Amino acid sequence: xxxxxxxxxxxxxxxxxxxxxxxxxxxxxxxxxxxxxxxxxxxxxxxxxxxxxxxxxxxxxxxxxxxxxxxxxxxxxxxxxxxxxxxxxxxxxxxxxxxxxxxxxxxxxxxxxxxxxxxxxxxxxxxxxxxxxxxxxxxxxxxxxxxxxxxxxxxxxxxxxxxxxxxxxxxxxxxxxxxxxxxxxxxxxxxxxxxxxxxxxxxxxxxxxxxxxxxxxxxxxxxxxxxxxx
Amino acid sequence: xxxxxxxxxxxxxxxxxxxxxxxxxxxxxxxxxxxxxxxxxxxxxxxxxxxxxxxxxxxxxxxxxxxxxxxxxxxxxxxxxxxxxxxxxxxxxxxxxxxxxxxxxxxxxxxxxxxxxxxxxxxxxxxxxxxxxxxxxxxxxxxxxxxxxxxxxxxxxxxxxxxxxxxxxxxxxxxxxxxxxxxxxxxxxxxxxxxxxxxxxxxxxxxxxxxxxxxxxxxxxxxxxxxxxxxxxxxxxxxxxxxxxxxxxxxxxxxxxxx
Numbered sequence: 001x002x003x004x005x006x007x008x009x010x011x012x013x014x015x016x017x018x019x020x021x022x023x024x025x026x027x028x029x030x031x032x033x034x035x036x037x038x039x040x041x042x043x044x045x046x047x048x049x050x051x052x053x054x055x056x057x058x059x060x061x062x063x064x065x066x067x068x069x070x071x072x073x074x075x076x077x078x079x080x081x082x083x084x085x086x087x088x089x090x091x092x093x094x095x096x097x098x099x100x101x102x103x104x105x106x107x108x109x110x111x112x113x114x115x116x117x118x119x120x121x122x123x124x125x126x127x128x129x130x131x132x133x134x135x136x137x138x139x140x141x142x143x144x145x146x147x148x149x150x151x152x153x154x155x156x157x158x159x160x161x162x163x164x165x166x167x168x169x170x171x172x173x174x175x176x177x178x179x180x181x182x183x184x185x186x187x188x189x190x191x192x193x194x195x196x197x198x199x200x201x202x203x204x205x206x207x208x209x210x211x212x213x214x215x216x217x218x219x220x221x222x223x224x225x226x227x228x229x230x
Numbered sequence: 231x232x233x234x235x236x237x238x239x240x241x242x243x244x245x246x247x248x249x250x251x252x253x254x255x256x257x258x259x260x261x262x263x264x265x266x267x268x269x270x271x272x273x274x275x276x277x278x279x280x281x282x283x284x285x286x287x288x289x290x291x292x293x294x295x296x297x298x299x300x301x302x303x304x305x306x307x308x309x310x311x312x313x314x315x316x317x318x319x320x321x322x323x324x325x326x327x328x329x330x331x332x333x334x335x336x337x338x339x340x341x342x343x344x345x346x347x348x349x350x351x352x353x354x355x356x357x358x359x360x361x362x363x364x365x366x367x368x369x370x371x372x373x374x375x376x377x378x379x380x381x382x383x384x385x386x387x388x389x390x391x392x393x394x395x396x397x398x399x400x401x402x403x404x405x406x407x408x409x410x411x412x413x414x415x416x417x418x419x420x421x422x423x424x425x426x427x428x429x430x431x432x433x434x435x436x437x438x439x440x441x442x443x444x445x446x447x448x449x450x451x452x453x454x455x456x457x458x459x460x461x462x463x464x465x466x467x468x469x470x471x472x473x474x475x476x477x478x479x480x481x482x483x484x485x486x487x488x489x
Contacts, residue, residue, distance in 0.1 A: 126331060128331060129327065131282075132282050132324070132327075133345035133397060134320045134349045135349060136349075148334065148335055
């Protein structure tokens with residue numbers, strides 16, 4: 001029994017059907033961790049991208065160094081660090097939040113590069129036109145550069161959404177009850193790993209196929225001229 | 231010539247080791263229509279880009295309306311201009327780009343109202359009225375709600391002209407406004423510029439390869455080569471009876487390729 005749901009071991013099929021609701025609860029946790037991690041990666045990545053593009057080296061250099069550090073160390077180390085070291089300094093977060101945060105921080109290093117490339121792809125003529133019209137630099141960024149960069153950025157960000165989803169099982173090592181962890185517990189208790197693990201694989205395939213299709217849809221549907229502003 | 235609204239005083243501009251402007255002295259009077267011609271790399275576009283504050287200068291002083299553009303006066307000395315000073319100076323200038331540089335994610339009307347609302351502080355309805363007047367002037371009233379990529383190149387450039395005019399500049403800079411256009415679309419853009427030149431007292435500074443057009447609209451034509459003015463004068467004199475050998479060579483080459 002897990003989450004108050006009994007399993008039926010009378011046959012393989014009956015077992016599979018009975019544990020599906022349990023796995024779906026784990027899948028919901030996986031989806032939540034993915035969405036929260038992705039949100040953190042999007043926001044933190046944009047901040048890092050803007051800092052890295054800053055003309056002052058005292059601002060851009062630490063952002064570059066941080067990005068490089070995050071990207072070149074394993075997710076698991078960062079996760080352990082957040083989970084075991086932060087509490088020593090009085091910062092105690094639930095396992096789920098810690099995990100989602102670690103995913104978000106790890107992927108912000110990648111998304112910051114996506115933003116940078118997207119922002120740099122906007123031709124210098126657009127910046128010059130904005131300057132000739134005396135638009136402020138903030139207005140130029142938010143209303144000239146960003147609306148044109150977003151349609152280029154979103155499909156690339158979407159690919160990282162799928163990657164984050166596939167990294168969520170790492171959170172099982174800090175006791176988050178995401179889908180793989182749930183399947184493992186079922187296996188531990190029933191000595192049948194084959195059925196729950198196969199089902200997790202299948203459910204993952206469905207999730208990533210749906211997410212990838214969504215990304216492709218955005219790629220095609222986002223108008224080439226940018227987010228229209230009337 | 232009345233008081234110069236634009237004055238270049240021994241201006242030097244370098245890109246790396248290449249000297250684009252070589253101690254350039256150059257003046258444009260208020261209301262004057264001046265065309266700059268010359269071979270590519272002669273620094274003619276750079277003059278406009280310096281005036282629009284898109285390129286800084288290395289030496290010398292540029293004056294717009296008697297005020298230094300790239301410098302500020304402080305205790306009698308000239309120091310490099312702050313962004314606030316550049317913003318204030320930019321109000322006097324408008325620019326039309328070779329590649330139009332319209333904002334592709336904004337409608338034609340929004341292209342014309344964005345800066346007047348955000349920079350000049352016009353109300354939305356004031357800016358809209360101003361935009362619609364200008365669109366009528368350039369003959370694009372029925373295109374106001376379209377996006378730039380739904381227009382032809384000639385129409386886009388006319389929007390570009392209207393967008394610059396919406397800021398009510400004293401000086402209009404045209405940087406090869408027809409060079410990116412198909413030949414059959416050049417005329418409609420030149421007609422708009424011609425009307426501006428004859429019906430308004432705007433100061434206009436044009437860089438163009440359209441010699442016939444330069445001859446019609448300009449009060450004065452300047453021939454640039456190697457970062458300096460080789461020769462300048464009223465169009466009839468410069469085109470029919472140039473004094474300098476270098477001018478003659480250039481005009482001969484250009485007119486032959488046009489024929």
